[in-house]
Amino acid sequence: MIGKIAAGTVLLILLCCGGTAVLGGGDMLTSAAAADCGGDVTVDPDEPLPAVGELTDEQRRNAAVIIAVGQRKNVPARGWVIAIATALQESGLRNLGHLGDDNDHDSLGLFQQRPSQGWGTPAQLLDPAYAAGKFYDKLLTVDGWATMALTRAAQAVQISAYPDAYAKHEPQATAIVNALADGAGNAAGAAVDQHCAGSGEIAASGWTRPLTTGSVGSGFRTAERPSHHGVDIMVASNTPIYAASAGVVARVKCNVSPADWGCDRDGNPGLRGCGWYVDIRHAGDIYTRYCHQIRRPLVTAGQHVTAGQQIGFSGSSGRSSGPHLHFEVHRGDQTSATATDPVAFMISVGAAL
Secondary structure (H helix, E strand, O other), rough: OOOOOOOOOOOOOOOOOOOOOOOOHHOOOHHHHHOOOOOOOOOOOOOOOOOOOOOOHHHHHHHHHHHHHHHHOOOHHHHHHHHHHHHHHHOOOOOOOOOOHHOOOEEEOOOOEHHHOOOOHHHHHHHHHHHHHHHHHHHHOOOOOOOOOOHHHHHHHHOOOOOOHHHHHHHHHHHHHHHHOOOOHHHOOOHHHHHHOOOOOOOOOOEOOOOOOOOOOOOOOOOOOOOOOEEEEEOOOOEEEEEEEEEEEEEEEEEOOOHHOOOOOOOOOOOOOEEEEEEEEEEEHHEEEEEEOOOOOOOOOOOEOOOOOEEOOOOOOOOOOOOOEEEEEEEEOOOOOOOOOHHHHHOOOOOOO
């Protein structure tokens, strides 16, 4: 549990490297995100719905239909997030009819599905519930859809000419699910057994803890360490490290000065740099960083990784006084200006450290 230290436990301050389009422009952390992670809530599009950022009544009801159909089909909440993100890209959550010269072929409805491609008749595809059902039917045939990057899952269903366009909608889709389904964007499990994602589980937001054990030691930009742009999670050497969300590996480097010290052995507080580290770029231009790995990481730059995929092992390479994982979150590529508190961010995506 974050923020609690058992009586008699000594909190170690480890030395290490010092150095989204969301509803209404707000943050993903909402009151719903701290609620019951969906619990036993059943979404009814015909009942009064809460305000959701700047969404119109039509958009809210279409999103509620997508969630309700997913619940009836027992699709995990991760599927609702993928479906809503897809509809945001394809139609802006509006039930679009034929747009004349502006129409993309014979595409119709929330998901711009095409009668000529066997999705259904025009009348069927203009029924939001039918269209959502057809989307889920295809999604569930995609092997590994629940852990792959949202854009890859959506593309496997849609076969779009713009396959990378879906990713930017993942944070907003998660916020919509949180608002309409009592925090279900933070849930794991099937619709009939929905619960807050625990250690080792992937939340509907697509995020998971980078470690299945360990507690936060040195925090983000504390008074004692104002240039500490991440948090230190205290674990023993050789503890598996996992990708916190699906994405593409941006960097794998040995960062230590003097360089001849190397990263394949323990470092010390007199060195500079965070040893072996991995940067991963996620949907919404979010980056995560994983420092002080004990040996060369298991991934390479340019590699696609899934949420929860092992990327390396914890250690004490670089500037470090003991084994731990230094974990950073950035809203944009890694600079001190883009760093955000990993504890607050991971709570907001249902994967509390």
